[in-house]
Amino acid sequence: MYIHASVFITRQPLPLPANPAILPEDLEDWMDADILVIGGGIAGISAAARLAPHGRVVLVEAEPALAYHASGRSAALYEPQYGLAPVVGLSLASGGFFRADPLLLKLRGLMILGKADQTASFEALCDELGVAPIPFDEARAQVPILSPVTVALVATGAHAWDIDTDLLIQGFARELRAHRGEIRLKSPVTAITRTAAGWRVTAGGRDITAGILVNAAGAWADKVASMAGIKPIGLQPYRRSMARIPAPGGHDVSRWPMLFGAAASPDQEESWYAKPDAGALIVSPAEEFPMEPHDAFAEDMVLAEGLARYEEMMTEPVTRLITSWAGLRTFAPDRVLVLGPDPVDPAFVWSAGQGGYGFQTSPAASQLVADAVLGRVPALEPGLVAALSPGRFR
Ligand SMILES: Cc1cc2nc3c(=O)[nH]c(=O)nc-3n(C[C@H](O)[C@H](O)[C@H](O)COP(=O)(O)OP(=O)(O)OC[C@H]3O[C@@H](n4cnc5c(N)ncnc54)[C@H](O)[C@@H]3O)c2cc1C
16 A cells, blocks of 8 residues: 555644645655654554555664664563553553463562651552552562561552563564565664655665654654754653662562562652562662663662662662663653654654653554554544644644
């Protein structure tokens, strides 16, 4: 099927672009791609896979592998109650996709821990995540290293699952290739020019022409927009670090829930979290440190302070680090994803601001991006589509 950028112009009640991306039929063959996706993280590969059955899709990624940046560094959790209402809406709408493949999700469960002086933030986190208090002894039967001295508040819930993120990404990549879509690695986009028919993009030193651009460049999405002459959203990347430590006290941690430490004050989210991972435990200081887009790495002091907050609640000390890393969680100013055509130039489609939810929202988010590009009525309800639309910043 031939994809026509003018679908936006006929479907969207938005201002007409100054230079509409109308592709005359006889120009069709001139284009290298109907759709060019910039970014090979979960946002880009999922959108590309959804679009590939409907047109010629090329995905360009700067790095030598998919999921090199944020998408290779996550905690891989599906916790659909996490985040603001539109994020929760997207996460819930993604549940059907995840559950259709029994290998994608594995039940994990979650447990919130608080100290005696953290009642307000503990209750705020319990409300957000929809979990209920349980007695300490019951919690200790699940996680035998909880400290009876410091842990005063505990709540648990069952609605959290591990996502097999590698399987998810490889599945989308297979889907893209099965429809003759192309992935070009080591292809950083360095120039973008608007043409009468669409876009001319220089990626890895090669020019590619395309009718529609999908901007899924993660922390770099505003920079890609600027390159294309599109007004940035005001996205802000924040670093979040992670340490992998040996299973505490040699315990079998495989069935432990995801652990969240309540924050120092109710206006913050968790102050640390920990999750079983391949026989070890990953522990994050849960920091939000604003940064310029770059190849993020963990800072020793932040990691040490976060591990100390975790350790305070446990009877087993952290004896050593197996490894550590950091990734950038990139948020829009309102902390909600930015999905859909830019109102000023609808041939430029945003899939950005995934924050800390890029995996768990990816099935519904990529569906929405595909609906927008293909001119279909979105599967999501209109209020949610509006809350996610780039138009809210224009
Ligand atoms: C520590 C941590 C824990 C997390 N835990 C979870 C979790 O439990 N559950 C969850 O759902 N989410 C989680 N997240 C969030 C999730 O990882 C992100 O939301 C998601 O990976 C963002 O995906 P993305 O594709 O937008 O960005 P990225 O994965 O960063 O991909 C963007 C890509 O664009 C490429 N790119 C940029 N500029 C250019 C250019 N000019 N040319 C070509 N390519 C370019 C980059 O190289 C990059 O590969 C976590 C994140 C972190 C850091």
